Amino acid sequence: MTLKVSEEAQQVMQQDAEATYPNECCGFFYGQESDERTVTEAIPVQNSKEGDQRRRFEISPLDYMKAERYAAENGLSLLGVYHSHPDHPARPSEHDLKQAVPYFSYIIYSIHEGKMADVTSWRLDEQGKEFEEEKIAGS
Numbered sequence: 280m281t282l283k284v285s286e287e288a289q290q291v292m293q294q295d296a297e298a299t300y301p302n303e304c305c306g307f308f309y310g311q312e313s314d315e316r317t318v319t320e321a322i323p324v325q326n327s328k329e330g331d332q333r334r335r336f337e338i339s340p341l342d343y344m345k346a347e348r349y350a351a352e353n354g355l356s357l358l359g360v361y362h363s364h365p366d367h368p369a370r371p372s373e374h375d376l377k378q379a380v381p382y383f384s385y386i387i388y389s390i391h392e393g394k395m396a397d398v399t400s401w402r403l404d405e406q407g408k409e410f411e412e413e414k415i416a417g418s
Contacts, residue, residue: 281414282358282384284308287416288321293395296322296363296388300409305362307346308386309355316358316384322349327384335374336362340366359384359400368392369399379403384413385407 288308295304306323310316324346328337336358348356360383364370369389371379379385381403389397401410 280402281416282318282386283315283416284386285310285320286417288318289320292325292361293388294387296320296361296390297395299326299363301365302326302383302391302395303328303336303363303365304388305335305336305338305360307342308358308384309353310358311356312356318358320355321361321393322346333365335375340403359386361386361388363388363390369397371401375401376410379407379410381407385410386415404415 295306303326304323305326306321308318308321317340324338324342326332326336327339328335346357365385367389369387371385371387385401387399388395398415400413400415402413404411
């Protein structure tokens with residue numbers, strides 16, 4: 280499957296990832312789904328992970344609730360979560376896999392020395408055991 284991402288949403292996510300470096304950033308992205316997913320909005324949220332935020336992120340249950348409400352109030356679908364990997368590849372970690380839920384796309388920004396190096400997107404396979412990379416395209 281292809282994930283189409285608007286320039287505006289991509290800019291929000293990349294700016295958040297670069298500004299949060301050397302810590303991991305996180306946020307939600309929204310849009311529509313028909314034959315393909317189209318991301319039209321991205322909204323950063325606070326990394327609520329206690330301890331070392333350079334290697335982990337956590338999104339609070341309250342922020343998830345707010346995200347679902349925002350999607351419903353604005354006629355959008357909550358399509359997934361983005362986060363950054365400071366000074367590491369844009370590939371999901373074991374921790375990312377353990378936290379993942381079906382349906383969501385997971386966009387990962389690799390940030391090296393404060394600048395974007397790479398971006399990828401992932402979804403769980405049908406068994407929910409492994410990530411499969413999905414292509415990112417501009418919309």
